[in-house]
Amino acid sequence: MYIRQADLFWGMKRDFVKELMDVSEKESYKKGHFIFHKGDPAVYFYILIKGRVKLSIGGAGEVTYTVDHAGEAFGWSSLIDRDVYSASGECLEETILQKFDKNKVHSILEKDPVNGLIFFKRFAGTIGARLLWSYNMLTASSRARISPSSGTEQIQKSEAIV
Secondary structure, three states, X not given: OOHHXXXXXXXXXXXXXXXXXXOEEEEEEOOOOEEEXXXXXXXXXXXXXXXXXXXXXXXXXXXXXXXXOOOOEEOHHHHHOOOEOOOEEEEOOOEEEEEEEHHHHHHHHHHOHHHHHHHHHHHHHHHHHHHHHHHHHHHHHHHHOOOEEOOOOEEOOOOOOO
């Protein structure tokens, strides 16, 4: 995967992306490996190159999102100056990631405010897309909780409010 085409880096100058790539590391993980746990210090963010990563919150490990397409960014707690990760990230299969140190990235972003602004606009779009996904999942979940009526196993229709 050519990283400039990653969701997060789309539309940025080649030299800027190269500088970011120069401070990053490519890492491989085996299935079942935890990249980070909820509450761990938020030091890195990641871009998926290959594989699948389950992001989960809660003691039971409820799945909240699966990162599964090349170029997708996650672990962004580090980019928004959170001290710790808000979820856990577990590899669902052998996975290859590009890992970025938050301090090095912030330094590059501060030196180039034009591309830094593009970066954070793209970043906000990524977060917004994930938020919409979460809303859709919550909506689908609440619709699934409609209970059958009077033991007939039929679902009662909601009456439209006029």
